Amino acid sequence: YHHGALDLKGTLRALVRTSSGNTQGGSTLTQQYVKLALIDKAVADNDKEALAAARDRTFSRKLLELRYAIALEDKLTKDEILERYLNLAYYGAGAYGVEAAARRYFGIAASELNLAQSAMLAGLVRNPVTTDPIRYEKLALERRNNVLDVMLGQGAITAHQAEQAKEPGIAFQKGVF
Numbered sequence: 001y002h003h004g005a006l007d008l009k010g011t012l013r014a015l016v017r018t019s020s021g022n023t024q025g026g027s028t029l030t031q032q033y034v035k036l037a038l039i040d041k042a043v044a045d046n047d048k049e050a051l052a053a054a055r056d057r058t059f060s061r062k063l064l065e066l067r068y069a070i071a072l073e074d075k076l077t078k079d080e081i082l083e084r085y086l087n088l089a090y091y092g093a094g095a096y097g098v099e100a101a102a103r104r105y106f107g108i109a110a111s112e113l114n115l116a117q118s119a120m121l122a123g124l125v126r127n128p129v130t131t132d133p134i135r136y137e138k139l140a141l142e143r144r145n146n147v148l149d150v151m152l153g154q155g156a157i158t159a160h161q162a163e164q165a166k167e168p169g170i171a172f173q174k175g176v177f
Contacts, residue, residue: 093105
């Protein structure tokens with residue numbers, strides 16, 4: 001929400017760190033959404049060339065994503081971009097999109113998630129493999145708590161809400177796995 005289609009500071013940081021051997025991402029949410037959308041379309045069309053191009057680690061691919069991202073920022077609000085991103089993102093355990101993740105992990109619709117469950121899913125998007133709550137419950141809880149702390153720091157929730165959301169473990173729906 002604090003920058004447009006390009007986060008120049010983040011991109012420069014990623015370039016410097018990656019050039020010294022520490023691979024980092026510098027894409028904005030909009031750029032990440034564009035990449036997911038291109039991959040999703042290539043898979044839906046069964047287009048192996050387009051899929052390879054969408055995953056290619058080249059400057060030209062990043063430039064194309066940036067061009068699409070700039071166009072999207074002119075047409076959609078940040079909330080619309082975020083919603084579209086969350087509906088395509090991978091959450092682990094075969095769940096693509098927040099609705100599938102809510103059903104997979106908790107056995108409920110995304111609209112029924114509580115704060116703790118929502119924060120857990122928000123944390124999963126960053127790295128669904130290492131914070132997979134099925135295999136790494138402790139790491140998933142730590143990540144969930146980090147999301148809650150950030151929300152508290154940004155004033156999105158109160159200290160009481162954060163404390164309550166951190167209290168229980170992950171309340172998975174029995175039989176969902």
